[in-house]
Amino acid sequence: VRLVESGGGLVEPGGSLRLSCAASGFTFSTRTMYWFRQAPGKGLEWVSHITGDGQNTYYGDPVQGRFTISRDNTKNTLYLQLNSLKTEEADICYCTDDFTAVVRGPGTQVPVAS
Numbered sequence: 001v002r003l004v005e006s007g008g009g010l011v012e013p014g015g016s017l018r019l020s021c022a023a024s025g026f027t028f029s030t031r032t033m034y035w036f037r038q039a040p041g042k043g044l045e046w047v048s049h050i051t052g053d054g055q056n057t058y059y060g061d062p063v064q065g066r067f068t069i070s071r072d073n074t075k076n077t078l079y080l081q082l083n084s085l086k087t088e089e090a091d092i093c094y095c096t097d098d099f100t101a102v103v104r105g106p107g108t109q110v111p112v113a114s
Contacts, residue, residue, distance in 0.1 A: 001025045003095050003105035010111045013087050019108055021078040021095030029053070029073040031097040035080045036104065039091040044101050047093070048080065087114050 007019040021033070035047040048059045048069040057069050068081040078095050090112040096104035 001097065001103060003097075005093060005095050005105045005108035008093065008108035008110045010113060011085055012113050013085060015085050015112075016081070016083045017085070017110060019080040019082065019093055019095075019110075021080075021105060023076045023078065023095075023097070026097065028071075028076040032099070033069075033071060033078045034096050034099060034101065035069060035078075035093060036096065036101045037089075037091040037093045037110075038107075039088070044094075046101075049099070050078070082110065085110070085112050087112050090114075 002024045004022045005019060007017060011017055030052045032049055032051050034049040036044045037047050038044050046060055047063055048067060050057045050069045050071055054071050066084045070079045092107040092109050094104040094107045
């Protein structure tokens, strides 16, 4: 299993980013995929997940209505659109097919300017 996140970068409060996760080494289209995040000094937080066929999506309360998860199974890629970012949401975002997030990609930073 190989997962590589990208798309992070400095953003102003209220701004947007689109994160990508390139997956390989497994049958991507059959796996539910997850996004987690971790703020400095805090534990991992589940953000969202999407079923293998892309038909069902789920979000944590803090991001509901602002973030959108999607996937392109023809490209083995997972996405997360982040809108209306808040200063306190500066963190590292990880993608994984492991609901415990023990196995996950290296992450991509989402620094939100204060």
